[in-house]
Amino acid sequence: QKEVEQDPGPLSVPEGAIVSLNCTYSNSAFQYFMWYRQYSRKGPELLMYTYSSGNKEDGRFTAQVDKSSKYISLFIRDSQPSDSATYLCAMSAGGGADGLTFGKGTHLIIQP
Amino acid sequence: NAGVMQNPRHLVRRRGQEARLRCSPMKGHSHVYWYRQLPEEGLKFMVYLQKENIIDESGMPKERFSAEFPKEGPSILRIQQVVRGDSAAYFCASSPNLLSDEQYFGPGTRLTVT
Numbered sequence: 001q002k003e004v005e006q007d008p009g010p011l012s013v014p015e016g017a018i019v020s021l022n023c024t025y026s027n028s029a030f031q032y033f034m035w036y037r038q039y040s041r042k043g044p045e046l047l048m049y050t051y052s053s054g055n056k057e058d059g060r061f062t063a064q065v066d067k068s069s070k071y072i073s074l075f076i077r078d079s080q081p082s083d084s085a086t087y088l089c090a091m092s093a094g095g096g097a098d099g100l101t102f103g104k105g106t107h108l109i110i111q112p
Numbered sequence: 113n114a115g116v117m118q119n120p121r122h123l124v125r126r127r128g129q130e131a132r133l134r135c136s137p138m139k140g141h142s143h144v145y146w147y148r149q150l151p152e153e154g155l156k157f158m159v160y161l162q163k164e165n166i167i168d169e170s171g172m173p174k175e176r177f178s179a180e181f182p183k184e185g186p187s188i189l190r191i192q193q194v195v196r197g198d199s200a201a202y203f204c205a206s207s208p209n210l211l212s213d214e215q216y217f218g219p220g221t222r223l224t225v226t
Contacts, residue, residue, distance in 0.1 A: 004154075006154075032213040034213070034214075034215075036217070041222075042219060042220075043116075043118075043203055043217040043218050043219045043220050044155070044203070044217045045217070046214060046215070046216060046217075049213070049214050088154070088155065090155075092213050094213060098160075098168075098213065099145055099147070099157025099158075099159075099160055099168065099170075100145075100147075100155075100157060100215060101157070102147075102154040102156075103154055104152075104153065104154040105154060
């Protein structure tokens with residue numbers, strides 16, 4: 001079993017739809033959870049950063065963490081064609097001295 | 113505000129040559145991380161460095177790979193005697209301090225071994 005599982009997609013939705021992306025993980029020590037967006041042949045861009053369980057909202061993006069289920073989600077409202085990218089979940093046990101453990105990424109396509 | 117800078121952006125090496133990848137962290141950041149992204153694979157952690165110290169190299173291959181972050185200048189990831197399997201995108205990330213897990217990534221160096 002991989003430490004972090006993420007459906008690679010592609011996930012194709014029409015413009016304006018609500019997008020739901022998610023990851024599951026097996027290491028109960030993970031406490032810090034991140035979502036990155038990566039455009040083709042570019043570096044990952046940090047979108048959301050959350051600690052422990054709960055929700056965090058930033059503009060059209062909402063991140064949810066359910067540690068009891070070892071499940072995290074990213075919701076994108078009012079999706080735009082410019083949101084088309086690969087979305088990577090990442091996590092760490094914390095303490096500031098950890099490399100991040102990444103999912104393989106979900107390729108998202110927003111159809112105009 | 114300059115972000116994380118990496119150079120070169122593209123590097124072609126023949127088998128057996130050395131590859132040197134450079135990374136300058138964001139201004140005010142003193143922690144550097146290197147990751148490798150193989151085709152169809154996720155990002156894999158390689159090494160974590162602070163100035164003049166390697167903190168965690170648990171993801172680094174045991175042979176041919178080394179990293180440094182000198183007191184002055186950029187962090188360097190060095191790959192000796194490259195093989196075709198080393199072809200990948202190598203990303204550097206930086207964070208501001210020990211208490212933060214927020215890592216900001218550079219644009220990457222794409223290494224091709226011919």
